[in-house]
Amino acid sequence: MLAALANPHRLRIVATLATGGRNYVSQLAREIGISRPLLHLHLQKLEAAGLVVSQLELSPDGKALNYFEVTDFGLELTPATIAQAAKSLTAHSEQ
Amino acid sequence: MLAALANPHRLRIVATLATGGRNYVSQLAREIGISRPLLHLHLQKLEAAGLVVSQLELSPDGKALNYFEVTDFGLELTPATIAQAAKSLTAHSEQ
DNA sequence: ATCATGTGTAAATAATATCTTACAGGTGTA
DNA sequence: TACACCTGTAAGATATTATTTACACATGAT
Numbered sequence: 001m002l003a004a005l006a007n008p009h010r011l012r013i014v015a016t017l018a019t020g021g022r023n024y025v026s027q028l029a030r031e032i033g034i035s036r037p038l039l040h041l042h043l044q045k046l047e048a049a050g051l052v053v054s055q056l057e058l059s060p061d062g063k064a065l066n067y068f069e070v071t072d073f074g075l076e077l078t079p080a081t082i083a084q085a086a087k088s089l090t091a092h093s094e095q
Numbered sequence: 096m097l098a099a100l101a102n103p104h105r106l107r108i109v110a111t112l113a114t115g116g117r118n119y120v121s122q123l124a125r126e127i128g129i130s131r132p133l134l135h136l137h138l139q140k141l142e143a144a145g146l147v148v149s150q151l152e153l154s155p156d157g158k159a160l161n162y163f164e165v166t167d168f169g170l171e172l173t174p175a176t177i178a179q180a181a182k183s184l185t186a187h188s189e190q
Numbered sequence: 191a192t193c194a195t196g197t198g199t200a201a202a203t204a205a206t207a208t209c210t211t212a213c214a215g216g217t218g219t220a
Numbered sequence: 221t222a223c224a225c226c227t228g229t230a231a232g233a234t235a236t237t238a239t240t241t242a243c244a245c246a247t248g249a250t
Binding site: 025066 | 195196197198199
């Protein structure tokens with residue numbers, strides 16, 4: 001989850017969805033100003049982390065639109081919460 | 096700051112310092128089980144993000160020990176706080 | 191048929207991050 | 221002198237992430 005948020009693009013994506021509400025991929029790509037394939041990749045990472053969810057819908061004119069919206073996640077980051085969370089890290093495995 | 100915490104090693108470093116208190120580089124490397132140069136690199140990133148601070152001290156037998164300790168940082172991660180924080184991201188600059 | 195819209199993904203490249211190894215210097219003690 | 225501990229960093233290899241470009245497929249309208 002932290003890795004998913006450690007990227008300016010993805011922060012902006014979450015911020016845009018949180019502020020402007022749900023949106024579909026192509027439109028979101030235009031608003032943020034990045035290419036659609038790149039946005040698609042970032043959305044995949046955000047969805048894998050549970051920060052956004054997608055729902056396929058049909059527009060009035062019959063086109064398939066994949067709408068994304070932000071989930072109501074919450075995480076507090078302090079030395080204490082990290083000490084607690086670090087216990088769930090496998091012994092000495094990385095990445 | 097998010098980038099600094101998006102790494103298992105660095106999470107463990109923060110957790111170890113938060114739980115066991117201040118420690119110097121070589122000793123911390125032994126406790127965590129990673130090489131000293133690698134720990135040094137991660138400590139640099141954590142310090143640059145303001146998550147830890149260092150202080151050079153002299154041990155009783157005259158050796159220079161660089162002690163690190165965690166700061167009392169705090170950050171709440173929700174869609175709303177991210178929307179707020181995203182405003183401070185430069186227009187369309189990355190990384 | 192062609193164009194404009196939407197979807198997805200694969201492949202190649204570019205840019206970062208991570209990690210190891212090796213070096214250089216310091217102090218104190220045997 | 222040699223060894224044990226401490227410090228730092230630079231160079232190179234490896235791994236991961238980010239980004240672009242190109243492709244394939246679908247629908248509705250011209």
